[in-house]
Amino acid sequence: METSPDLLPDDVAALRAELIAARAKGAQIEAELAVAKAKASEDIAVIARQKLRIEKLERQLYGPKAERRARLIDQMEFQLEELEMAATEDELAAEMAVAATVNVAGFSRSRPVKKPFPEHLPRERVVAPGPVSCQCCGGDRLRKLGEDITETLEVIPRQWKVIQTVREKFTCRDCEKISQAPAPFHAIPRGWAGPNLLAMILFDKFGQHLPLNRQVERFEREGVPLSLSTVADSIGACCAVLDPILKRIAAHTFAAERLHGDDTTVPVLAAGKTDIARSWVYVRDDRPFGGTAAPSAMFYYSRDRAGEHPQAHLAGY
Incomplete structure (x- = not known):
């Protein structure tokens, strides 16, 4: 109106x-x-x-x-x-x-009770300075009654560093031969990356399904430019290094008296479409049957569900 x-x-x-x-x-x-x-x-x-x-x-x-x-x-x-x-x-x-009003009641969402932070996390105690005089009468005869603690979860940003292993050379004054400490051990050839960095790249790729190109882009934003081919080369080297462990897991898994197997679909990016591949898993777990051997699982991958794949996996079982 x-x-x-x-x-x-x-x-x-x-x-x-x-x-x-x-x-x-x-x-x-x-x-x-x-x-x-x-x-x-x-x-x-x-x-x-x-x-x-x-x-x-x-x-x-x-x-x-x-x-x-x-x-x-x-x-x-x-x-x-x-x-x-x-x-x-x-x-x-x-x-x-x-x-901005006085006649409208507010609204607060119902939230679950916040769980306490894990005990294994380190605590940093920041003490706020207390008052030196009474806020009511101004007197300075104060004594501590207690304290209130507010916990806030914080994270330290990832830090990069370059480890320089210095090997000093010494020459003998008698025979003129040079002596030097042996080169440090590296998990992969040419050892440009430390074991922690390699573990992080492997876990992000296979555990978090984060492609290498996205990892490289994130590294560059953090001030560490690495080429995609270099990082991919480290993945191949790690796979070769871990192959003996893979074989030990396979030997332990297929040595079981009983074996549980199944396959699950895996979407695979293909040219202009998405293909459906297969992940085959074989599990050894004798605990429900009174066995004492450690449980284990072995995974295989194939682009299709042909019967030749499980036949090859179970050829020696």
Whole structure:
């Protein structure tokens, strides 16, 4: 409903009062809408969270009937992540809108109880200086009553360093021969990377499924330029170095009296499409049958599901 100009007061003070009241009413409506939006976002996130929980319980109860369900759970977790972020953003927006009013109740999301931080993490104690006088009467006769501790989880950014192994040379004054300490051991030939760096690259590639090109881009952003071919060469060298361990695992796995095997699909990026490859796993676990040998698992990879692959894997079993 529009207000006619003839009905507006001529007094400036009255106009100012009506403008202040209109702004307050607008802020109240805006705050109410923000709170309602935050509540709706929270409800959507709760529904998504419960659906994900039901899906996980059904998978645990009835077993993985298909790999499609596993991919569905991954997708639901991704959607829940987006909804949780949106709900938190709407909650903060509602808090800022409510702060500008006095008649609108705020809204806070229900969150699970925060678990204490692991005990093995080191603690850095930062003591804030206490008052030297009473904040009430100004007296200086103070004694410590106790303390409140607030724990905040922090991380130290990754640091790069170059280790210089210095091998001093000495010459004999009697025979003029040169003596020097042997060269340090390296996990791979040409040893440009230390064992910790190699382990990190291997885990990011095979454990976190992070391609080498993305790792190289991240290294460069951190001020350490490495060529893709150099990093790829280190992966091949590590595979060759770890091959004896792989053979020992295979020998231990296939020496079992009973063997459990299955295959699972693996999406593989191909030219213009995605192929479906196979990951074959053979598990040795005699603990349910009273065995004392350590459990183990052996993985193989193939681009198809042909029967020749398990026949080759189990040829000597």
